Amino acid sequence: MRERLHRTRRITTPWSDDGTRGITAGRLDALLDHWVNRYDWDVHERRISEYPWTTVGAPDAALRLIHQRSADPGAPVVVLLHGWPDSVLRYERVLPLLPDLNVVVPALPGFPFAAEVPMAGMSVNRIARIVADALDELGYPRYILSGGDVGGAVAEVLAAEHPDRVAALHLTNIAPQHAFSADPAKLAPDAAAYLTQAAQWFRTEGGYIAEQSTRPNTLAVALGDSPFGLAAWLAEKLESWSDEAAFSPDELLTWITAYWVTGAIGTSFATYAEPAVLPDRIGTPTVLSIFARDTKPEPRSYAAEFLNVREYVEHPAGGHFAAWEQPEAYAGDLRLAVKLGDARSESVHQRFQQAVRH
Template sequence: MDDSDRVPPAESATERTRFGGHRARDSVAWDWKPVDDIDIEDLRERVARYRPPVLSRASGWGRGVPTDYLGALTEHWAGSFDWRVPEVRIRSYPWTRVHIDGEPVTAIHQRSIDPDAPVVVLLHGWPDSFLRFERVLPLLSDVHVVVPCLTGYPGAVTAGIQPATPRVMARQVAGLIEALGYERYVVSGGDVGSVVATHMARAHGDSVSALHLTDLPALRVSPDLRGDLTEREQRYYRDARRWRATEGGYRLLQATKPHTLARALSDSPVGLAAWIIEKLIGWSDSRGENGFAFDRDDLLTWVSLYWYTGAIGTSFDPYSAAPLDVGFVDTPTAVSMFRHEILPPGPDLFRRFYDVRSWTEYDVGGHFAAWERPAEFVVGLRNALVLAEGVRRGTTDTRSRGVP
């Protein structure tokens, strides 16, 4: 699935259509090219030839993906898993593409039948993609929805691209939304997406009318805070240090030697699956089907998308970006906090960094909340839309919700 094959012909480079009360500029309807049969067969053959490593005795997930689990999954991958099923779904989405600063920016652009409907921008993270939001798209038919493929991630990989920092991604996404003709919008993000959303709110505050976040962005995990921390805040930072020591090794490797890791994962689909699936399962609510939030076809779809697009190496780029002090964000913010998020902070800590007007906690759900709990995710997103409407009308909304 070579991104360069999908550049539109010159005569299609500009589409001028009316929607959302604005006029689209320099955008083009984009076709997601199907994977070649030879590439699907190559993947199956590679998986079938997988040579398990010699490992010391271990049980459970404490030392990584268990041998028995991975063996059963790869057997299904090499045999009965059919990539064409999710591919048909992926290709059916309303894709669009624009070029920002010479780089292609690709997105799902789902339009409401109401031209004056509000606009929401949904930003994914790692190790996921636009697939994070598949389950919320049907719940948002009354608003215009833009789901960008962040640069370097599936759907936005081209040979020789410059490493994209979250700040660069924020500029690209803002340029995308402007090219689509929208002037004001709500931005929702998680993981890398929450960092990008934060930069968008700071740099493009005239356009970002409200934020919706599902985690405290990583750039906030080790701040130089002045003043006393509450006991809960101190506990949060202790937990963060402990988590980095026991679970955060991947971050250091992806930040310091990304090309070494990328060479290994780009040549071994089973290695890629182990690297990604450990996070998908470990960071999600374990009370889903068969004890997991993802079934095996979901997992293989997400991993296969990385494999066929060759995105794993460039998806590491945000981890090597120097941390930036973006300061306090005064954009009205709605927070949806799911109990099994990696490091769930309390509202007081969040309010040190954001103008939190709506706070909703759930006893279910994890890091991939839009996928795991789409209905609850949409509740929080609509809270942000209420805040945006309050900004438009010159009023405020200070509702704070508790655990349902």
Template sequence: MVDSDTVVPFVLAVPDEALEDLRDRLRRVRLPEAETVEGWAQGIPRSYVGELCRYWLEEHDWRRLEAELNDRGQWRTVIDGLGIHFLHVRSPRSDARPLLITHGWPGSVVEFLDILDELTDPPAGEPAFHVVAPSLPGFGFSDKPAGTGWGVERIADAWAELMARLGYERFLAQGGDWGAFITAALGVRHADRVAALHTTMPPVQPPSGFTEDDLSEFERAELAAVREVRVAERGYLVLQSTRPQTLGYGLADSPAGQLAWIVEKFQGWTDCDGHPENAVSRERLLDNAAIYWFGACGASSARLYWESLPPRDWSPVTVPSAVSVFPKEPFRSPRSWVEARFEDLRYWNVADRGGHFPSLEVPHLFVAELRAAFGHES
């Protein structure tokens, strides 16, 4: 595939045959026996997966999501030999600033659909943004890399090129999960282009010479809780960073498998009091899972872990930075660790609710955090 500067409209229209294939697979789904303990300790419960599969078959409307995405403005362009899909929603405001917002795994651009209006057309007096939301390589309707090398740094370079093609020489950047790593890489590799950045999951390491005596009692308790979560939740990370191809066969062949693999994380990583639908609607859970299914990106999305772990670059981030800490984010870090890497940390706030997917869980609060972080940044 040859690069060009061409940016072309993208209209999402999954063939009827693909929809019928999904329905057929859901009708014939074969679930394992039920778990032998109560709750989620062995993974997502069989009864809940069965109910979600029934809902996906009988009630979820893919064409509604297609229309929503198409109405927002979808585009594609080829960068570094790879086709990149993205949303580009411009504000009607003359003072709006460009904002690049990047999702992670197991997310997609669906994460941002419920915040676009507030970001692009806010009330008078609130900052406005032109929003660019790309699908990561191997995710959604971006192309799947056919060779190695598409890790965090290469994606950051591609995003800088994407913003240049759209006419945004200087821009704001935001991201969580893998989007946080990519946003930090933008701040390192393209500091002259990034006016400021915001993240909900700053990628950091313990500073040199760190001991837990350096932390407050609250920070020590927080760190202990995060370590417990990381031990309990790390199975997905080990598989995706070591055997993404093997995992991908099951995810590509079984909608129930793809759905369960994703929704489990919405239970474990959200502020949901035990059930994911307390944090994210069933429609949005299925919207997001359907993007993975129709994009057939179980293996290619997992491969980002193989490409990018362990992280290679912990260079200081010198651009103006902002961090919003959501209480159920499973990968929190002490402020002192963040300040050691993000050397111009201008905003830090601990929200009273929300988790790993705040733009889905608490969209109005997430927008308020972006406004506070970027509201006065030139």
């Protein structure tokens, strides 16, 4: 990688200094200088390797994951599901805040650090089944799911397919595919207005979705062969979707280098390229965390069309990678979901006991 970076062929355009046309040449120059002259991947690789990693599942459906156990084996189980363009590293700052819980952080198939499995047909639906099987193998019959982006869609599918296992959801956004089936005429005014805003976002910011979903082969070659091209593609998203200064240069480059050294950029497009089947509505009690700098923060009325929203929490800071940007706020909202899950489990237990008595 370092040798390739030294031979980088710098490309400029007439709009190289216009941040509305993509990452600027000046920002890329600064990243390249840091990557070549000051960045040390080995330090970060050692830290990442020290997490409690394990791999479960059959060879063709293996799931590699971080498994942080509580001292209490009976403590609630939370599953943290990352998205794109990140990895399990999204949750590094949250893990130390959850010592009393059993925490599972899967490296989703196709993403950095994941087990190598066949990627054909790797939709969010298939990933949900792999995660469910892995949790069953770990001995966890009931759990709370937390995440956003791709991970949020996986959580929605898993909750719909296994309502007996998913005690509660904690999401930072709802699956964007719901917008395609929503009828503005049947929505509350602010929910209908949100659809218009989301459509505008897709027109101005969503070009990457069109390319990754329709021409993944072409894009994977370009980004998989050039570390600097990969940095341009990912850094633009990581920085523009988060609060200013959310990443130090080393942190930003670690997230990018993770894609390079694992060769995961092409396979990370799978959930864009493979069609997903999402539930119309999910009854699982849900905490929805809204962070002001996220890409498309939904109003409660819109989210409630698809989710059983029990808590809707708005935060003035933080963006798409909220678990990294605002770990304390994220962990606090996650604990609200844990309480919802505990209350739901107790209610289910009481109804079972009543049925037995009658």
